[in-house]
Amino acid sequence: MSRINIAIVGVGNCASALLQGLEMYKVSPENTIGLIDYNLGGYTPADVNVVAAFDVDKRKVGKSLKEAIFAKPNCAKVFYEKLPDYPVKVQMGEVLDGISEHMTDESQDKNFLIADEKPCDVVKVLKDSGADILINYLPVGSEKAAKFYAEACLEANVGFINAMPVFIASDEEWAKKFQDKNIPIIGDDVKSQVGATIIHRTLTKLFENRGVSVDRTYQLNFGGNTDFMNMLNRNRLESKKKSKTQSVQSELKVAMPSENIHIGPSDYVPWLNDNKICFIRLEGRGFGNVPLTVDVKLSVEDAPNSGGVMIDAIRCMKLALDRKIGGPLYSISAFTMKSPPIQYTDTEAKKMVAEFVEGRKER
Numbered sequence: 001m002s003r004i005n006i007a008i009v010g011v012g013n014c015a016s017a018l019l020q021g022l023e024m025y026k027v028s029p030e031n032t033i034g035l036i037d038y039n040l041g042g043y044t045p046a047d048v049n050v051v052a053a054f055d056v057d058k059r060k061v062g063k064s065l066k067e068a069i070f071a072k073p074n075c076a077k078v079f080y081e082k083l084p085d086y087p088v089k090v091q092m093g094e095v096l097d098g099i100s101e102h103m104t105d106e107s108q109d110k111n112f113l114i115a116d117e118k119p120c121d122v123v124k125v126l127k128d129s130g131a132d133i134l135i136n137y138l139p140v141g142s143e144k145a146a147k148f149y150a151e152a153c154l155e156a157n158v159g160f161i162n163a164m165p166v167f168i169a170s171d172e173e174w175a176k177k178f179q180d181k182n183i184p185i186i187g188d189d190v191k192s193q194v195g196a197t198i199i200h201r202t203l204t205k206l207f208e209n210r211g212v213s214v215d216r217t218y219q220l221n222f223g224g225n226t227d228f229m230n231m232l233n234r235n236r237l238e239s240k241k242k243s244k245t246q247s248v249q250s251e252l253k254v255a256m257p258s259e260n261i262h263i264g265p266s267d268y269v270p271w272l273n274d275n276k277i278c279f280i281r282l283e284g285r286g287f288g289n290v291p292l293t294v295d296v297k298l299s300v301e302d303a304p305n306s307g308g309v310m311i312d313a314i315r316c317m318k319l320a321l322d323r324k325i326g327g328p329l330y331s332i333s334a335f336t337m338k339s340p341p342i343q344y345t346d347t348e349a350k351k352m353v354a355e356f357v358e359g360r361k362e363r
Contacts, residue, residue, distance in 0.1 A: 004043060004318045005130050007052035007158070009149050010098075010137030011060050011090055013076035013225055013274055014163065014190075015053075016069040017303035018135075018310055022048050024080040025311075034193070034308045036350075041357040043315040050086055051129040054093035054122065058115035061092045073110040073226045075273040076303040091125060092117040096145040098138050100233040103226075110226050110270065122149065126156035133159040133317050135310070140165060140227065141236025150174065154181055159317045162187030162337075163310065165243040170341045175328045182326030186313050189243040189338040192305035196221055196278040196298060197247050197338050198346060200263070203294060205251040205345065207284050212292055214252065216283040218262040219244070223302055224272030231265045240264070243339040250343035276302040309336040312353070319357065331356045 008015050025035065025045040032038045038045070053065050060068035065086040070078070092115055103111045126134065134153050138145050146166035153160040154177055160168070162185065168174045169187030178185040191197055200219050207214045222228060231237055241264045248263060249255045278298040286292045316332040331352035333340035344352065356362055 013303035061115040163190040165189035179327030223276040
């Protein structure tokens, strides 16, 4: 099998966790905790190779990738330190709307410090590096920037994995662009391995499967990484709230009235760093209209929680590239993303991924 050459835009906490995980599983193939399958369609984590990276923070731009993933404002848990000296330097990307106006104060460690450099030619870098896939890890609310990199993939003939809540794979117009050029796309908004959204979806489906109504529900999240600091700007949250809400609503035959469901970040607590705290509440009625309430608290390191599913997405996209399949990849999008082009239950999506890996056509 050939190598899988990936490029990354946004060398933040998620990129740090992904690269640490890739290197850990490369040297310890017997340790499969955190991976659904070590070998997926003939590809393992050892086949993933980083060839390019883009960011806009002066603490990362121009630095080696190994140095950049541990630079501020990153605060992801370091669970594997023996990283190689990647022959990759972080290049200056386009800023556009990638940084919220409240995150430019240089006195704050977790703000972004924009590098005083001219943006590189992203399309040229993608082509020259031999990238097969670009992973979009930009901050929430980076609508223009996300679409800029999607266009760059179309021009460079590179697959696009959209890990953030800007609707590209799930938008008919964008999906057609990738379909017309026979370039695969996976999206939108990565769904963590065991995160707030998948737990909320599972509980919602459990209520419905057991004949219990879901009358009201909320999901409140807070943490101390740059993602939560970024989301203090509520103007950047529209797509994020929509993505998480429709992911939970999709588990119900009849959607709840909007006033009875609240999902979204609630606050930023700096000392939590990459630890994310989530509170989920479901209020319903069971047999005899008797009330039933479930309260759940989740505490998780945020960045590593999406690493495993991202490795699955990367490998499935490489299989699509090998098979010359373009456009939205429905099965792996439904399994790894909150807002895929078509929503399926998580159980059904996992089955569809297995069928895709075996070589069957997607439904």
